[in-house]
Amino acid sequence: MDDITNPVLRALIAQTLPKDVSMVFFSPAINPNSIVNRHHARDEDVPINPGEKLIYNIMSGESDLILKAMDLLLKNNPAGFNLNCGCPRGKIQTAGRNPCGVALMERPDLVAQIIREAKKVFPCIHFSVKIRIGVKRDIPKLLSFCGMVQEQGADALILHPRTGEEQFTRPVDNGLYNQVRQTLTIPLVGNGDVLDDEEALALKQRYGLNGVMIGRGALAHPCIFRAIALRLQGERTRSFLEEPMMTWDERRDFLLQYLTGLNERYGEALTLKRFRLFCEWFRRGMEFGLVLRGPLVKAKSLHEMQDAIQKFFFTNKKQILSLV
Numbered sequence: 001m002d003d004i005t006n007p008v009l010r011a012l013i014a015q016t017l018p019k020d021v022s023m024v025f026f027s028p029a030i031n032p033n034s035i036v037n038r039h040h041a042r043d044e045d046v047p048i049n050p051g052e053k054l055i056y057n058i059m060s061g062e063s064d065l066i067l068k069a070m071d072l073l074l075k076n077n078p079a080g081f082n083l084n085c086g087c088p089r090g091k092i093q094t095a096g097r098n099p100c101g102v103a104l105m106e107r108p109d110l111v112a113q114i115i116r117e118a119k120k121v122f123p124c125i126h127f128s129v130k131i132r133i134g135v136k137r138d139i140p141k142l143l144s145f146c147g148m149v150q151e152q153g154a155d156a157l158i159l160h161p162r163t164g165e166e167q168f169t170r171p172v173d174n175g176l177y178n179q180v181r182q183t184l185t186i187p188l189v190g191n192g193d194v195l196d197d198e199e200a201l202a203l204k205q206r207y208g209l210n211g212v213m214i215g216r217g218a219l220a221h222p223c224i225f226r227a228i229a230l231r232l233q234g235e236r237t238r239s240f241l242e243e244p245m246m247t248w249d250e251r252r253d254f255l256l257q258y259l260t261g262l263n264e265r266y267g268e269a270l271t272l273k274r275f276r277l278f279c280e281w282f283r284r285g286m287e288f289g290l291v292l293r294g295p296l297v298k299a300k301s302l303h304e305m306q307d308a309i310q311k312f313f314f315t316n317k318k319q320i321l322s323l324v
């Protein structure tokens, strides 16, 4: 997720997983121009942690540029590439020569060319496509788009069942997975509004999905993947309401470790900015989260930030315990 996920956060999340369990991460959206012309390539986009399975998430409608960037990025040994046909941000969609993001769903010819060429030049490299319903709701058009993605040789399709126009308003239309599933034989991954481990597994089972992608739910509950793994292994049976995905102390430790890790990698100024942005999502996953906002905005140094976190967790722990 742009400006939010980075190698430090991914490493911390991976550390929470039980032994012998791994997961696939997606990079923030990468503009291949920044890779090919070596400008504005951001540290958080490209590096892959040791042993990590990372899919590079490409945001462009220009097949020549995408192929060049793939060629350069392959030296990092990614788990694959994904073409982003879901981003609804207006400016991004029209930034290049060709449309990109969800606007690409209006140009199946371009998407077909990109998949075809990518699979021709790099036949053994995993190449998925992430879509929304479309710019607007048009189900026959969506199904025809999905069929095209499969015909051109994509290895998987990821669906976030909202339209571009809806942005994040309206609930996701999960019923569409059934229709899309019938069109496809390649793996189908569901995405959107998954906030806990029970919902993740129920969604997968209910619609016969091959996987579930979690964005905001993982920012609010970075241990959601551990909870999913434990539930799959039969070691977690109670509901997340009875047994939270992360304890209060784990939340504090996670934040402190993340802050330290960010600072080591990016320095204080960038760390404070990135950390505040992350906390805007993280705090939504916990009681009294809104109270954390003010002190984090006020903190002007790493130490002030650390103090603010310690104080918040210490002060509110008593109240949390009284709620249990």
Ligand SMILES: Cc1cc2nc3c(=O)[nH]c(=O)nc-3n(C[C@H](O)[C@H](O)[C@H](O)COP(=O)(O)O)c2cc1C
Pocket: 001, 002, 004, 027, 028, 029, 057, 084, 086, 087, 130, 160, 191, 192, 193, 194, 213, 214, 215, 216, 217
């Ligand atoms: C702040 C934010 C940043 C995002 N950045 C990206 C991105 O860089 N690339 C991408 O493909 N999707 C991005 N997305 C979309 C998510 O990948 C995902 O499709 C969407 O949030 C729905 O899933 P969720 O409900 O699990 O978050 C972003 C979403 C949010 C809220």
